[in-house]
Amino acid sequence: MTHETLPLVERARAGDEAAWASLxxxxxxxxxxxxxxxxxxxxxxxxxxxxLLQEVHLEAFRSLNRFQDRGPGGFARWVxxxxxxxxxxxxxxxxxxxxxxxxxxxxxxxxxSVHTTPASGAIKRELxxxxxxxxxxxxxxxxxxxxxxxxxxxxxxxxxxxLGRSEGAVRxxxxxxxxxxxxxxxxxxxxxx
Numbered sequence: 001m002t003h004e005t006l007p008l009v010e011r012a013r014a015g016d017e018a019a020w021a022s023l024x025x026x027x028x029x030x031x032x033x034x035x036x037x038x039x040x041x042x043x044x045x046x047x048x049x050x051x052l053l054q055e056v057h058l059e060a061f062r063s064l065n066r067f068q069d070r071g072p073g074g075f076a077r078w079v080x081x082x083x084x085x086x087x088x089x090x091x092x093x094x095x096x097x098x099x100x101x102x103x104x105x106x107x108x109x110x111x112x113s114v115h116t117t118p119a120s121g122a123i124k125r126e127l128x129x130x131x132x133x134x135x136x137x138x139x140x141x142x143x144x145x146x147x148x149x150x151x152x153x154x155x156x157x158x159x160x161x162x163l164g165r166s167e168g169a170v171r172x173x174x175x176x177x178x179x180x181x182x183x184x185x186x187x188x189x190x191x192x193x
Contacts, residue, residue, distance in 0.1 A: 005075050013064055020064075024057055027076060029128075031056055031083045033151030036132040037143060038087035046129070052090060056083045073153045080152035134184035142177035149174050 011019035035049040035056070042048055060079050067078055135143050141163070148159045149170075160170045 006069060009064070009067065009069075009075060020061065023075070024060060024079070027079050028053070030076060030080055030151045030153065032128055033131070033135075034080050034083040034147060035087050036128070037135055037147040037151060038084060039091065040132070040136050040143065042091075045132070048090065052083070052086050055086050059086065073155075076153040084152065130185060130188055133188055134181055137184045137187075138177060138180055141173060142180055145170060145173045146177050146181060 005023065008019045008023040012023055031053055032049055035052050036045060039045045039048050039052075056079065059082050063082070067075065069075075070077075135146065138146070144163060145159060148154045148162055149156075154162065156167045156170055159174075160167045163170060163173075165173070
């Protein structure tokens with residue numbers, strides 16, 4: 001957990017809406033990656049990711065008092081775990097376009113971003129789409145190691161445990177996966193140009 005995150009968690013627990021918005025919005029890129037990676041086989045993935053992201057925000061808000069600091073990156077790993085569980089539950093349940101529970105129907109504060117403009121939002125969505133497309137093209141073991149290391153923020157040991165491999169093997173796998181991801185992004189960019 002960074003020196004900035006712990007005070008935000010404490011302020012959010014005390015009801016500070018701005019602290020909560022700042023805390024959860026910092027995780028959106030990671031959460032979109034986790035959700036998109038878990039749901040990579042669904043044709044309606046983009047819609048599902050957007051809906052589940054709201055559910056993750058809501059679950060994290062409701063569970064914030066149960067969060068326990070477990071070192072650097074603890075909050076990011078905790079909220080990524082919520083995202084992974086939501087995505088896996090959605091896959092298992094076969095749920096399609098069910099209306100998600102929205103934050104505006106709860107006590108959760110609305111999320112407003114003073115940094116997002118329509119143009120920057122469109123650019124972020126396009127970049128996310130390209131990265132998700134490139135992740136889809138990776139072999140499953142490459143995709144999993146990128147999701148665990150980059151999007152969920154797990155360290156080498158935790159990733160090795162999750163994948164059932166040694167830390168050295170995970171390190172090699174991760175670097176190979178990143179190289180292949182770069183190649184796939186380049187191929188997609190070339191195809192679009």
